[in-house]
Amino acid sequence: MLLRSGLWQFSIPVPRTGSAIPPFHCPMCPSKRLSRIGMDDMIAGGCQCGAIRYSLAGPLPPAYACHCGECKKQSASAFSMSIPLDYDQLQVEGTPISFTTTAFSGRAKHNFFCANCGTRLWHSGSIPPDSITLKVGSLDDSSGIAPQGHLWVSKKQAGIKLDQAIEQFDTQPDDVTEWRGNLGQNS
Ligand SMILES: [Zn+2]
Ligand SMILES: [Zn+2]
Numbered sequence: 001m002l003l004r005s006g007l008w009q010f011s012i013p014v015p016r017t018g019s020a021i022p023p024f025h026c027p028m029c030p031s032k033r034l035s036r037i038g039m040d041d042m043i044a045g046g047c048q049c050g051a052i053r054y055s056l057a058g059p060l061p062p063a064y065a066c067h068c069g070e071c072k073k074q075s076a077s078a079f080s081m082s083i084p085l086d087y088d089q090l091q092v093e094g095t096p097i098s099f100t101t102t103a104f105s106g107r108a109k110h111n112f113f114c115a116n117c118g119t120r121l122w123h124s125g126s127i128p129p130d131s132i133t134l135k136v137g138s139l140d141d142s143s144g145i146a147p148q149g150h151l152w153v154s155k156k157q158a159g160i161k162l163d164q165a166i167e168q169f170d171t172q173p174d175d176v177t178e179w180r181g182n183l184g185q186n187s
Pocket of ligand 1: 052116118
Protein backbone atom coordinates (compact mmCIF):
# COMPACT_ATOMS: atom_id res chain seq x y z
CA MET A 1 0.00 0.00 0.00
CA LEU A 2 1.09 3.57 -0.54
CA LEU A 3 1.21 5.53 2.68
CA ARG A 4 0.26 9.20 2.88
CA SER A 5 3.90 10.04 3.34
CA GLY A 6 4.55 8.65 -0.12
CA LEU A 7 6.55 5.72 1.24
CA TRP A 8 5.66 2.21 0.18
CA GLN A 9 4.86 -0.15 2.99
CA PHE A 10 5.91 -3.72 2.34
CA SER A 11 3.90 -6.51 3.82
CA ILE A 12 6.16 -9.16 5.28
CA PRO A 13 4.40 -12.24 6.65
CA VAL A 14 5.23 -13.05 10.24
CA PRO A 15 4.61 -16.53 11.67
CA ARG A 16 1.42 -16.67 13.75
CA THR A 17 2.68 -19.43 15.97
CA GLY A 18 6.02 -20.70 17.08
CA SER A 19 8.68 -19.85 19.55
CA ALA A 20 9.09 -16.49 21.22
CA ILE A 21 11.10 -13.84 19.43
CA PRO A 22 14.76 -14.64 20.08
CA PRO A 23 16.87 -11.99 21.80
CA PHE A 24 18.87 -11.13 18.67
CA HIS A 25 15.76 -10.06 16.82
CA CYS A 26 15.04 -6.35 16.63
CA PRO A 27 11.29 -5.81 17.18
CA MET A 28 11.42 -2.93 14.68
CA CYS A 29 12.69 -5.21 11.91
CA PRO A 30 10.13 -7.87 11.02
CA SER A 31 11.58 -10.92 9.36
CA LYS A 32 10.00 -13.85 7.58
CA ARG A 33 11.68 -16.23 9.95
CA LEU A 34 12.10 -15.32 13.55
CA SER A 35 13.87 -18.46 14.67
CA ARG A 36 17.29 -19.82 13.89
CA ILE A 37 17.39 -22.73 11.53
CA GLY A 38 19.17 -25.96 12.28
CA MET A 39 20.44 -27.24 15.57
CA ASP A 40 20.90 -25.10 18.64
CA ASP A 41 24.68 -25.12 18.27
CA MET A 42 24.43 -23.93 14.69
CA ILE A 43 25.10 -20.32 13.75
CA ALA A 44 22.52 -18.81 11.41
CA GLY A 45 22.00 -15.74 9.34
CA GLY A 46 20.37 -14.43 6.22
CA CYS A 47 19.16 -11.45 4.31
CA GLN A 48 16.81 -8.76 5.55
CA CYS A 49 13.66 -10.17 3.90
CA GLY A 50 14.30 -13.83 4.79
CA ALA A 51 14.46 -15.15 1.21
CA ILE A 52 18.04 -16.29 1.81
CA ARG A 53 18.95 -18.16 4.97
CA TYR A 54 22.17 -19.92 5.90
CA SER A 55 23.58 -21.86 8.79
CA LEU A 56 26.97 -23.22 9.72
CA ALA A 57 28.56 -25.09 12.55
CA GLY A 58 30.50 -22.91 14.95
CA PRO A 59 32.79 -21.58 16.14
CA LEU A 60 33.27 -18.73 13.70
CA PRO A 61 36.77 -17.71 12.55
CA PRO A 62 37.95 -14.18 13.46
CA ALA A 63 36.44 -11.18 11.70
CA TYR A 64 38.14 -8.11 10.22
CA ALA A 65 36.94 -4.66 9.24
CA CYS A 66 37.62 -2.76 6.04
CA HIS A 67 37.19 0.98 5.77
CA CYS A 68 37.77 1.37 2.01
CA GLY A 69 35.45 3.19 -0.35
CA GLU A 70 34.18 -0.06 -1.89
CA CYS A 71 33.22 -1.38 1.52
CA LYS A 72 31.40 1.86 2.34
CA LYS A 73 29.37 1.34 -0.84
CA GLN A 74 28.65 -2.34 -0.31
CA SER A 75 27.56 -1.84 3.28
CA ALA A 76 25.91 1.53 2.64
CA SER A 77 27.61 2.47 5.89
CA ALA A 78 30.98 3.48 7.36
CA PHE A 79 32.86 0.16 6.95
CA SER A 80 32.36 -3.54 6.36
CA MET A 81 33.01 -6.48 8.66
CA SER A 82 33.81 -9.86 7.17
CA ILE A 83 34.65 -13.41 8.23
CA PRO A 84 36.77 -15.59 5.92
CA LEU A 85 35.18 -19.02 5.44
CA ASP A 86 35.02 -21.91 3.01
CA TYR A 87 31.67 -21.82 1.23
CA ASP A 88 31.31 -25.56 1.87
CA GLN A 89 30.82 -24.72 5.56
CA LEU A 90 27.51 -23.00 4.77
CA GLN A 91 24.12 -24.64 4.36
CA VAL A 92 22.20 -22.15 2.22
CA GLU A 93 18.45 -21.90 1.62
CA GLY A 94 17.46 -19.68 -1.29
CA THR A 95 19.59 -18.55 -4.21
CA PRO A 96 21.63 -15.36 -3.96
CA ILE A 97 22.55 -13.59 -7.14
CA SER A 98 25.85 -11.84 -7.79
CA PHE A 99 27.54 -9.10 -9.70
CA THR A 100 31.23 -8.78 -10.38
CA THR A 101 33.67 -6.04 -9.49
CA THR A 102 37.46 -5.83 -9.62
CA ALA A 103 39.26 -6.21 -6.30
CA PHE A 104 42.24 -4.02 -5.34
CA SER A 105 44.43 -6.98 -6.32
CA GLY A 106 43.05 -6.78 -9.87
CA ARG A 107 41.26 -10.09 -9.55
CA ALA A 108 37.51 -10.50 -10.08
CA LYS A 109 35.36 -10.29 -6.98
CA HIS A 110 31.85 -11.76 -7.09
CA ASN A 111 29.44 -10.01 -4.75
CA PHE A 112 26.52 -12.21 -3.63
CA PHE A 113 23.30 -10.64 -2.43
CA CYS A 114 19.55 -11.24 -2.12
CA ALA A 115 17.72 -10.37 -5.34
CA ASN A 116 14.64 -9.41 -3.35
CA CYS A 117 15.94 -7.12 -0.60
CA GLY A 118 19.51 -6.39 -1.73
CA THR A 119 21.27 -7.49 1.46
CA ARG A 120 24.93 -8.29 0.76
CA LEU A 121 25.79 -11.77 2.06
CA TRP A 122 29.28 -12.83 0.97
CA HIS A 123 32.02 -12.23 -1.56
CA SER A 124 34.08 -14.79 -3.45
CA GLY A 125 36.78 -14.81 -6.08
CA SER A 126 35.00 -17.56 -8.01
CA ILE A 127 31.62 -18.81 -9.19
CA PRO A 128 30.53 -21.13 -7.73
CA PRO A 129 32.00 -19.72 -4.53
CA ASP A 130 34.88 -21.48 -2.79
CA SER A 131 36.63 -19.21 -0.30
CA ILE A 132 34.24 -16.50 0.79
CA THR A 133 34.13 -13.52 3.09
CA LEU A 134 30.85 -13.67 4.98
CA LYS A 135 29.31 -10.31 5.88
CA VAL A 136 29.05 -10.12 9.68
CA GLY A 137 25.90 -7.98 9.59
CA SER A 138 24.01 -10.84 7.93
CA LEU A 139 24.37 -13.03 11.04
CA ASP A 140 21.29 -13.26 13.23
CA ASP A 141 23.47 -12.64 16.26
CA SER A 142 26.72 -10.80 15.63
CA SER A 143 27.04 -9.57 19.19
CA GLY A 144 30.48 -10.15 20.63
CA ILE A 145 32.21 -10.30 17.23
CA ALA A 146 35.00 -7.72 17.38
CA PRO A 147 37.26 -7.14 14.38
CA GLN A 148 40.75 -8.63 14.78
CA GLY A 149 42.24 -6.32 12.14
CA HIS A 150 41.46 -3.13 10.26
CA LEU A 151 42.18 -2.50 6.57
CA TRP A 152 42.22 0.85 4.75
CA VAL A 153 42.29 2.91 7.93
CA SER A 154 43.42 5.85 5.74
CA LYS A 155 39.82 5.97 4.44
CA LYS A 156 38.20 5.60 7.87
CA GLN A 157 34.98 7.50 8.50
CA ALA A 158 35.30 10.58 10.73
CA GLY A 159 34.34 9.90 14.32
CA ILE A 160 35.05 6.15 14.27
CA LYS A 161 37.54 5.30 17.02
CA LEU A 162 39.54 2.06 16.76
CA ASP A 163 41.10 -0.14 19.41
CA GLN A 164 44.80 0.71 19.07
CA ALA A 165 45.75 -2.78 20.26
CA ILE A 166 44.25 -4.26 17.09
CA GLU A 167 46.35 -4.50 13.92
CA GLN A 168 45.72 -1.70 11.45
CA PHE A 169 46.82 -0.99 7.88
CA ASP A 170 46.66 2.34 6.07
CA THR A 171 45.78 0.29 2.99
CA GLN A 172 46.04 -3.49 3.05
CA PRO A 173 48.72 -6.21 3.28
CA ASP A 174 50.46 -7.28 0.07
CA ASP A 175 48.88 -10.71 0.40
CA VAL A 176 45.49 -10.03 1.92
CA THR A 177 44.41 -13.67 1.52
CA GLU A 178 47.34 -14.88 3.64
CA TRP A 179 46.68 -12.12 6.18
CA ARG A 180 43.05 -13.19 6.50
CA GLY A 181 44.19 -16.76 7.10
CA ASN A 182 46.34 -15.67 10.07
CA LEU A 183 43.76 -13.34 11.61
CA GLY A 184 43.64 -13.28 15.37
CA GLN A 185 46.76 -15.40 15.83
CA ASN A 186 48.97 -12.53 16.96
CA SER A 187 46.58 -10.92 19.41
ZN1 LIG B 1 16.28 -10.80 1.05
ZN1 LIG C 1 37.13 -2.71 1.73
